[in-house]
Amino acid sequence: MSKFDPIRPFYDSEVNEGIRSVLHHPMMKALMNFTFPDVEESVWKEQLLKTHSIRDFQVNFIYQSVQKVLQRSSEGLTTSGFEKLEKNTSYLFISNHRDIILDTSLLNVSLYDHGLVMTASAIGDNLVKKDFLLKLSRLNRNFLVLRGLPPRELLQSSKLMSEYIGQLLLRENRSVWIAQREGRTKDGNDATHQGVLKMLAMGSDEENVMDYFKKIKIVPVSISYEYDPTDALKMPQLMAEANNEIYIKEKNEDFITLLSGIMGQKKRIHIHVGDVLDKEIDEIKLKQDNSNRQIQCLAQVIDDSILSTYRLWPTNFIAYDILHKTNKHSHLYTENEKSLFERRLELKIDNTNQVMVESFLAMYSNPVSNKLNYHDAL
Numbered sequence: 351m352s353k354f355d356p357i358r359p360f361y362d363s364e365v366n367e368g369i370r371s372v373l374h375h376p377m378m379k380a381l382m383n384f385t386f387p388d389v390e391e392s393v394w395k396e397q398l399l400k401t402h403s404i405r406d407f408q409v410n411f412i413y414q415s416v417q418k419v420l421q422r423s424s425e426g427l428t429t430s431g432f433e434k435l436e437k438n439t440s441y442l443f444i445s446n447h448r449d450i451i452l453d454t455s456l457l458n459v460s461l462y463d464h465g466l467v468m469t470a471s472a473i474g475d476n477l478v479k480k481d482f483l484l485k486l487s488r489l490n491r492n493f494l495v496l497r498g499l500p501p502r503e504l505l506q507s508s509k510l511m512s513e514y515i516g517q518l519l520l521r522e523n524r525s526v527w528i529a530q531r532e533g534r535t536k537d538g539n540d541a542t543h544q545g546v547l548k549m550l551a552m553g554s555d556e557e558n559v560m561d562y563f564k565k566i567k568i569v570p571v572s573i574s575y576e577y578d579p580t581d582a583l584k585m586p587q588l589m590a591e592a593n594n595e596i597y598i599k600e601k602n603e604d605f606i607t608l609l610s611g612i613m614g615q616k617k618r619i620h621i622h623v624g625d626v627l628d629k630e631i632d633e634i635k636l637k638q639d640n641s642n643r644q645i646q647c648l649a650q651v652i653d654d655s656i657l658s659t660y661r662l663w664p665t666n667f668i669a670y671d672i673l674h675k676t677n678k679h680s681h682l683y684t685e686n687e688k689s690l691f692e693r694r695l696e697l698k699i700d701n702t703n704q705v706m707v708e709s710f711l712a713m714y715s716n717p718v719s720n721k722l723n724y725h726d727a728l
Contacts, residue, residue, distance in 0.1 A: 354514045357494040359470060359487070362403040368489055369398050369407070377482050385415040404491050405468075412490055413462060416455045423579070424616040427456060431623035431659075432464040435569070440467055440525045441626065442515070442550075445571035446540035446656050447529035449580070450477060451612055453573050454527045460621055461525070469527040470518050472511075495532075512553030519566045527571075530652060534580075537709070538716035540572075540656055542649040551645065560635040560644055563627070570624040570655035574717070576663040579614020581698065581713060620661035627651060658724035660717050665691055669714030679718070 360368050372378050382394045401407050454471040461468045473492040478484040496507045518524040530542040554562035634647045664683035668691045699706050
């Protein structure tokens with residue numbers, strides 16, 4: 351028994367048994383039929399039964415599923431920055447968070463394509479309440495973030511997770527993906543929550559936490575989708591916040607969002623990996639001696655990297671111009687692209703609700719406003 355058992359993915363020695371337990375599940379059949387539409391059921395079942403490691407499961411099955419998702423619901427994935435990373439080296443990837451499953455899946459596809467160490471990835475336990483999804487997540491090297499705990503248990507859970515992340519990075523040479531904040535960005539403003547960094551700091555074995563952050567090789571990641579396939583699904587929460595109301599999720603809302611993110615139209619997607627934070631951490635350590643202030647500065651450095659390298663699309667510039675009643679960026683999109691976006695706006699939300707319209711537009715336009723802080727000419 352390991353203290354990490356409640357949150358860890360399967361060990362390779364458990365993979366085959368895990369596969370056998372979900373082999374005949376209708377959702378596994380749906381996933382495999384989607385991924386391999388021309389392959390007989392007996393063939394993919396036989397291949398699954400021969401699988402004895404997470405890597406084999408990811409490369410032979412999940413990688414293929416993600417490629418099929420890209421083929422069906424996007425106009426392709428582009429990447430930048432991966433050539434700066436070293437092979438056989440673990441990194442802590444901290445990214446903005448737009449989609450429940452795809453953010454980390456697309457990062458891993460890109461890491462695999464570049465011959466780099468793939469990640470163990472954090473996933474909220476609220477997203478894998480169904481037994482099949484829990485087992486699939488463990489087969490795909492996800493570790494659990496326990497949600498909705500009382501303060502004392504939350505502290506213990508955070509400590510356990512931070513220690514597990516340290517174990518993966520420093521002793522198992524396994525990269526880790528974690529979002530910069532709890533939950534996806536709903537309004538297009540990507541910001542690193544200091545609580546995430548404080549949780550990571552709990553695993554520190556260094557006198558100064560900045561030395562630990564340097565040792566675990568933090569790499570900020572920005573991921574952007576031309577169209578957010580869950581944009582309309584985010585509206586109820588944004589409306590509640592606009593009205594100062596507490597938002598309560600519907601039953602199965604997370605699952606519906608998860609499926610919509612996978613199958614909804616995204617058009618183009620771009621992932622950029624930033625530089626490993628090194629001299630920036632040295633500078634923070636030199637200028638700040640208060641640990642809270644150090645973490646605040648580190649969050650800002652991560653934000654600077656993500657926001658300044660975020661790939662903007664015509665949809666972002668169109669939304670900005672409509673929201674701000676300007677044609678400042680009209681040279682960056684076509685009339686046809688603008689018509690398509692306006693049509694999406696009409697179909698997806700109630701156009702008579704001005705607050706809803708502005709919230710929808712802000713979701714796409716805020717990344718432009720944020721990037722203008724770093725680059726005047728876009």
